[in-house]
Amino acid sequence: MEVHTLKILKDSKRDAQVITDPQKLEYILKEYVGNTPLGIRNTEPVVHATPKGMEKSDEYGYVLLLEFPADYPVPNQLTLFKTLKRQMEFDCELIEEGTNGVKMRVLEVRIDTNPRKQGRLINPDDSIVSSNFYISKNKIDMNPMWYSVSNRVIFHEEEKRLSARIAGLKIREMNPIDNRWESKILKKAKQGFIVTDLKEAKILWEQDILGTSKSIELPKIADEAVEAMRKMALDEGLKSAIYYPILYTNLQQQTFPIGYLYLESKEKELTKQDMQTLKEAAEEVLKRIKDANTIFLKERQAIVNIGLGGALLKITDPEFQQYILNRNEMVFDVIFKMQQPLRFYAEIKHIRQKDTGELYVGVEFKGLVYSEHSGMTSFERLKEYIEYMVQKGAPYEAPIAS
Template sequence: MEVEYRSFLQSPRVWDKITDPAKVGYILKEYVHNNGIFLKENPLKQELQILKNSEDGKIHLRIDPNQVNKENEITVYKTLSKHMEIGFRVERVDDENGIAICIPEYVKIAKEGRITTRIEGLAGKVVAHRFHIQKKEQDSTKILGTSGQILLTDLHRNLLSEYQNSRLIFPNSKDLTPEQDLIKRTGKAIFVSDAFTLEQPPLNTLTNFEVMDLRTELEEEMILEDRIKFFRMGKIKSFVMVPLFYRDAMGAKLLALGYSESKDGALDPEILKKYKELEVVFNARIEDSNTLDLDVRQNVVNASEGGILLEITESQLVESFLHKPFFTADLTFKMQAPLRFAFKIRHISQLGEIYLVGAEIVGSNDAKVNMTLLKKNLSFVKSL
């Protein structure tokens, strides 16, 4: 019975490609021996057997003839310190004996090396559990609407309490000032230390935000004098206006404008850090409210010090991984304490009803200790 295989995600690799026949032949002779060679994108992870290396450079491979594509090509891979792919043109196939006579055409070697080699056969010996994942869907209309505005207003009240003349402006208003409209169009902040000349503080003090040259912008709009007159009439000596964004996988969406003014003197550029903190805290709160903990046990198929391959059978995990390729989970080796890591998903494929998920370790709650224990546990499992 044929098992359906599909690939959903594959992080791109950067390759060195070798096509010179002499160099390809040397690599095959020195590094590609009769073990650890697998057919690319084969759901059953079929290991191939090299039967013979002919003097004319042709390779005799034992292979299921059905695995040769319509273009009479096959690609095999081998992972040493770096991942390697070899492309063959199939000259002919002996259907009766299952032998393909192949001519090597290229070798591709991944530029990024593996931290350590994979240790196979871990199913039943190592499990991943206590997953902290992203929910499948998030209703951005609520975040950008009343619910998000209430949360942002509450955070603003606490984080900018020392700046009395501060408020939030929500950009869905039709009556925006020229400055507010500029921010909405450009996504840049405004910081004016002297509203009568539109002078800015030194650029090296304006961190984390891209700040526009308001004077130049208003000159181009031919409303410079009118706006300076407006600030004078309002007795505004200094002001700052900052775009605040909600950020998700689809990009940044303008949520509000933070506005602060002073009638006594120049505002402290430190206020920009407060607005940056406001944006960061808001996004963190939204992300926290959109995550869940799922304590299911999933087999680890193989692992190295750099990452793991998971056998996923829980549909909720699959939905989350396809939505956002990050998660945290515990790895538990048999008879050992769990180790918690953060992962970034590198590839996802489906084999029948099972999903194979390759994930890179990108962090830990106690990185130094946990990585030492992971290395020790992997060495112990390898020795069994």
């Protein structure tokens, strides 16, 4: 069997108890190691070492006598693991190789703080695949520092393009520390509005004008906003204005305005048709922002194993490999054979590279992107599919009680 070593490219710090105390080490090694095989981290397929005994040395402390496969070149240092209800890892250092086995000094033991609640369905025949990946090129969130130069450039270019057909159109960037009166309203309402009469501060909401959803609780218009509108009428001679947000939804499914389009008029009261025009223009700008900030990859990639908590993906597509290395999250579909896709938002926990180029990417499911029309969520359907495949005899690695 050909064994490959995996190079660690990304490894999120796990919440684990680190044990170096000699008495505790002795207890753990005697209680949990036994003679059952231990996996060697970062090998593919996973190589196992079989414990043959343990001894205590004044020079080296606790030493394990291990038997490795004959064709496996034992490195000077390695990490062994055992998957119980909590993952256990043993950092070891080579002391000597002999005819009776390999002696390795145990440097420390790590035990995951959080128990592993779900098992994993092993997928040897590629009957489960991943596809339709959405990865952000640039992080856009609600942090005051989110704003990227590329978005600012896009706003400038789109304002120039759109104003050629919509006279007077302006686009303004927006962020969480923006204190303009219209920005405060747009952040809360998340919909456009017309000020039909600035002098009277008379507002009509998009949901009433265009018949959009009324699920959002509309904000109360602050006195300072009323004063600002009246000042615009008196100082600038403006009669009416429209403000329409550019609403961005990130991978975590948070929706917030990143900018807005606006029209101001001195001659006439702006109308429903003007609102519709700005709505369509905002959709054009949003598409440009999404195209600039999000990568979509349709290619199917293998799933090595999967559970309710997450999955291990095998990534072979060169373009995908290029983008995923510096990303922390993504959205993708899990596809069981002959079934509708299940879409998840996932956090990338670790990435390892095989010496032949493939990436093994461990992800943790953090949430749903949508619920299925059947009324079941993606998590509920995933649980149902896994249970069905286990009943049909698919390989399943269940948590072992410690």
